[in-house]
Amino acid sequence: MKQLKVIKIGGKLIEDEGKLADFLNDFAKLKGPKILVHGGGNMATEIAGKLGYETKMVDGRRITDENSMAVITMVYGGLINKNIVAKLQNRNVNAIGLCGADGKAIVSKKRPVKEIDFGFVGDIENINSEFILNLLEQGITPVFSAISYSETGELFNTNADSVASEIAVAMSKEMETELLYCFEKKGVLADIDNETSIIEKIDAEEYQSLLEQKVISDGMLPKLHNCFQAIEKGVQTVRLGDMHLLRPESKHTKILSS
Numbered sequence: 001m002k003q004l005k006v007i008k009i010g011g012k013l014i015e016d017e018g019k020l021a022d023f024l025n026d027f028a029k030l031k032g033p034k035i036l037v038h039g040g041g042n043m044a045t046e047i048a049g050k051l052g053y054e055t056k057m058v059d060g061r062r063i064t065d066e067n068s069m070a071v072i073t074m075v076y077g078g079l080i081n082k083n084i085v086a087k088l089q090n091r092n093v094n095a096i097g098l099c100g101a102d103g104k105a106i107v108s109k110k111r112p113v114k115e116i117d118f119g120f121v122g123d124i125e126n127i128n129s130e131f132i133l134n135l136l137e138q139g140i141t142p143v144f145s146a147i148s149y150s151e152t153g154e155l156f157n158t159n160a161d162s163v164a165s166e167i168a169v170a171m172s173k174e175m176e177t178e179l180l181y182c183f184e185k186k187g188v189l190a191d192i193d194n195e196t197s198i199i200e201k202i203d204a205e206e207y208q209s210l211l212e213q214k215v216i217s218d219g220m221l222p223k224l225h226n227c228f229q230a231i232e233k234g235v236q237t238v239r240l241g242d243m244h245l246l247r248p249e250s251k252h253t254k255i256l257s258s
């Protein structure tokens, strides 16, 4: 089976020019097929604020009203995505920037309203792995923003960690897939204020205990949920770390299957 790397880069790394450059240099050097998924939540919040729109979050997830969805389309699908693609082209990576509507790559359904109405948020129902495989076979590197497409013809906001996880799950049926989450910390930390307290390995049991002890919060909640979804659904390797995660020597957290 051919190998594939699906790498997600978080919004806080994208905002730091130096860290982004470090990451993209390493990403460009990776041999073989690769896919990049990017977030940008913070930047969307900042730009929405400048436009006078207030942002509401629940457990690390954005409540996306009509105004936020417009900002998200511009910021994720435009500003961030196109800048990353340009920086990759500059590093001799033939990248193509996509959202879920392009090639019907990420099909979702509007999240039903239960206790919370998340607004224009889509839960992924299908990944067009054939389309993605075609791109990879042509030596093209897809760069996905966190926007999915609904059969109703709408665009929906979708957590970037979920986009990466679902793409990795779909691709793991075709290729041996490694899913890597790069964010601002060196991995899951036992003490959020201590960068050296990296938990090197987490299995399902440890995950439950971290949840109960409230060691993880905010954006780490959806991130670890997505890590375990991926490993349980067949993704061969899942790791979390900082912008140096692509370097073999980098300290990080590895997710273990049960």
Ligand SMILES: Nc1ncnc2c1ncn2[C@@H]1O[C@H](COP(=O)(O)OP(=O)(O)O)[C@@H](O)[C@H]1O
Pocket: 009, 010, 011, 012, 013, 039, 041, 060, 182, 183, 184, 185, 187, 188, 189, 190, 191, 192, 215, 216, 217, 218, 219, 220, 221, 223
């Ligand atoms: N135990 C933990 N270890 C590391 N980070 C944690 C932990 N608990 C909460 N977090 C928070 O989760 C954040 C990562 O989630 P998020 O901000 O969504 O990442 P991303 O940059 O990928 O969007 C970290 O920046 C940190 O503030």
Ligand SMILES: CC(=O)N[C@@H](CCC(=O)OP(=O)(O)O)C(=O)O
Pocket: 009, 010, 011, 012, 038, 039, 040, 041, 042, 044, 060, 061, 062, 072, 121, 146, 157, 158, 159, 160, 161, 219
């Ligand atoms: C539904 C939902 O939560 N969407 C996320 C998508 C962006 C994202 O995940 O960005 P980071 O990886 O930088 O957090 C949001 O709008 O914040």
